[in-house]
Amino acid sequence: MLSRKIPVRETILAGAIGLLLILAASRFSGFVAPANLANVFNDTAPLIILALGQMVVILTRCIDLSVAANLALTGMAVAMINVAFPDLPIPVIIALAIFLGALMGAINGILVWKLSIPPIVVTLGTMTIFRGTIFLISDGKWVNSHEMSATFTGFPRAEFLGLPILSWAAILTVVIFAVMMARTPLGRSIYAVGGNPHAAVYTGINVGKTQFFAFVISGALAGLTGYLWVARYAVAYVDIAGGFELEVVAACVIGGISIAGGIGSVGGAVLGALFLGVVKNALPVVNISPFWQLAISGSAILIAVAFNASAGRTKGRIILKSAEKST
Template sequence: MTGFLKSREALLVAVILALLALIATRFPGFVDPANLARVFNDTAPLILLALGQTIVILTRCIDLSVAANLALTGMVVAMLNAAIPGVPVPAIIAVALCLGAVMGAINGLIVWKLSIPPIVVTLGTMTIYRGIIFVISGGEWVNSHEMSAAFTGFPRAEILGLPVLGWIAVLASAFFIVVINRTALGRAFYAVGGNPNAAVYTGLDVGRTQFLAFVISGTLAGLTGYLWVARYSVAYVDIAGGFELEVVAACVIGGIAIAGGAGTLVGAFLGAIFLGIIKNALPVIGVSPFWQLAISGSAIVIAVAFNARANRQKGRIILKRAEGHA
């Protein structure tokens, strides 16, 4: 318990509570349970993408194509629904999961087999995926009147006051937290990111582990693609443009080390919640939503500086202990 109170996660919880209290002094309705449920639901896509991005970053990689993956998957399933309205929602979700996984696998294979830096690979595939959206859609939108009621209704259906979209974020978070903390695969992600050379000597295939991380990230992005277009009832070329910045910001704010091998999914979850509250509070406190990207970018810089300082302090502690034993 003492360890948790001193952790980055505890600090984030305290900051989030303080932020809510500050907002409530001006607009008490913001902290109403029903409104907080809406804020969480708005943040659910960011949470889902942050989970996948965290796993990728843990392995010393980064996936800048998640928003483009989301957009392409969303466009494909929206066009499929418009062309064949009778396709059941489970089949639509299966298509989204598979398509997202394929795009993630493409990233992972290039990084693994060609040894190209992940930032270069995913920057390239991000552009390619956006281009494919324009090619298949001809630049046209898929609007709400072209989508079936079942297609748009699934993520909006409420269970115990929270829409299905929000519940999916909760369940996905719980599932991957267990996977990362309780399975050999989760330990492999940390080992590969912490020290790739040592991981090889323990029998781990670094490239294969990074490949699996990209597949997981892509799968979550594909799922989010369907949920996004269904919830907002629209699909277009520039959907979720720039959203990858918010995803990286959520991870870094949550304490995920860009260098890999350090951080928790709980931290990424809380980082996404923090950004979600900021984003929803901006219009309430009279700040233009166009400042969102600037705030996200500033949050990344501050969080990276904070993480770097914390790592230096840990290093000093280790050196002092070593000197004490010498």
């Protein structure tokens, strides 16, 4: 029954996105022009990438509040590397960004796995540490566009088949995660750990190790996004992407990723991110104040949480009925 609910939720969310587009088009028809929609998608691409990483963590009954700080630290690090070594090839920069992000994710994972510290406590702590580290390595200074090489800043903006590389990075990430979650042992382990960690142990799955890999994946995507973000906006500073971790978690929750773990899909996470992206871009077009933009996003989160709670109660009733029949 739950497997049938997820597509229904995604359909409702897609309908809500469609209504927002219609509302915006009623005031400004150019908003739904293909070129503008491509721009909206490109603006939302970093959120999509991070939401997929956060989805994996949440599915294992954890949470990663350090993703934005990871993004900022990695972005600052690769920007400083580019200033020092402007001829360093972009593939090397990207590999370094992913490695640094994965390393920070591994720190979170080790603390959760080996020391059994609650994930929210771990990632709140590392979030602060990562932000502090940015200040230490940069001495509080900015890295501006004139200091970065043209190749460094130009890569995410370069177009292929009409879309910037940043958009293609998000699309490729979606495809990889769709395959990973549906077709690989790791994907099945992630769902198993979140659905019932005690049963997962009996099937030979190492719960702590699976959660560790989830944090590493989330960190790697945060590192990748760190480079793409800094290169696209051509600036790196201490407070970059401040508070963005809350938007990432919101995208997951709106997309139907259950905070209790084990329930959610790649499509849901993507639609959740797109919903927030359209809200951010469409509502100003129809002259809706920033307060109402936040109110709409907050209401969507509450509705999604209520939907998850209702699904959980339904599952519980089904289990109880099955138990009564067996007795």
